[in-house]
Ligand SMILES: Nc1nc2c(c(=O)[nH]1)N[C@H]1C(S)=C(S)[C@@H](COP(=O)(O)O)O[C@H]1N2
């Protein structure tokens with residue numbers, strides 16, 4: 001990866017699978033049997049999964065393994081809440097086991113009253129619950145969109161914490177540090193760095209931004225940042241700092257790797273009438289939909305997919321079959337402002353043979369999900385929000 005120096009590699013499934021087979025001494029069958037996600041692929045009695053011909057026939061997603069990246073088999077996306085055991089996992093350094101009893105969150109920097117809060121103090125603050133889905137900024141066709149999940153998060157508002165500390169007028173940037181650390185080669189020096197991301201004070205003061213300690217009603221699991229993580233609803237996953245240890249308010253931009261070097265999209269943009277190559281930190285989730293599974297029941301086929309965006313209301317989701325007209329899909333009623341939105345489309349009279357299926361979403365501002373051709377020129381792999389045509393074979 002040209003835009004990725006020593007970061008975690010998100011391998012194509014083929015390489016990943018070969019690695020897993022070697023490392024765990026398990027054949028594909030063993031992994032399939034042990035994956036809880038696979039169970040959800042089990043269909044209703046009269047329902048069968050139609051194979052995608054754009055997917056390797058023996059495709060499996062990497063299972064949850066200590067230290068490793070995990071992504072979903074997106075064909076298994078069938079419930080509003082992703083079970084904690086299946087939610088995708090990405091970390092760029094290690095997965096630190098933080099001592100919960102001795103745990104303290106520190107709020108420092110340009111504040112009137114620095115804070116040190118243990119879990120009991122955090123839990124006694126006003127409780128907020130929010131349904132939010134997010135994907136890694138690197139989620140793409142290569143993992144069949146599996147770096148994604150949707151959960152109910154419980155915690156307390158960041159705004160409340162910042163107000164309790166009293167942010168000084170010159171405090172314009174809020175930095176979030178995780179407990180996890182690694183060595184970064186910066187120029188030619190090796191320096192130890194904790195994972196860090198930041199928010200402008202205006203974004204940090206959005207009351208929907210939380211520090212969370214529960215995921216789907218359970219204590220935050222180790223791999224998802226126990227005991228406390230940030231949740232910035234409507235933003236790509238990288239904003240949601242896990243194993244949160246310190247919140248620091250400062251008077252200038254934070255320039256750490258995950259703001260300024262990594263998770264930076266390079267694309268050609270119209271900058272006030274000049275076409276320039278712009279480098280922009282990955283922030284709000286761009287308008288995106290994708291088809292993830294097709295099932296058959298009797299003569300009828302059902303196409304299922306998801307929508308993610310920054311929380312802007314949607315107008316419609318549509319499906320096109322073999323280049324035909326756009327037809328409205330049905331959005332699942334179970335949805336929150338920042339959750340993913342699942343959709344289904346019932347496809348009658350599907351003929352035998354190979355078909356191309358694609359979805360697109362339109363938001364309430366009339367913004368239409370772009371086609372791959374309409375995407376700005378963009379050599380970096382971040383933000384893959386173009387329409388995603390799928391191929392299936394009906395026998
Ligand atoms: N402390 C810490 N937080 C982190 C990361 C990390 O490496 N360290 N990775 C980020 C990235 S890139 C993503 S996509 C999300 C993934 O969250 P999840 O593993 O709970 O799905 O966590 C974010 N928070």
Ligand SMILES: [Mo]
Nearest residue numbers: 090136137238
């Ligand atoms: Mo990510």
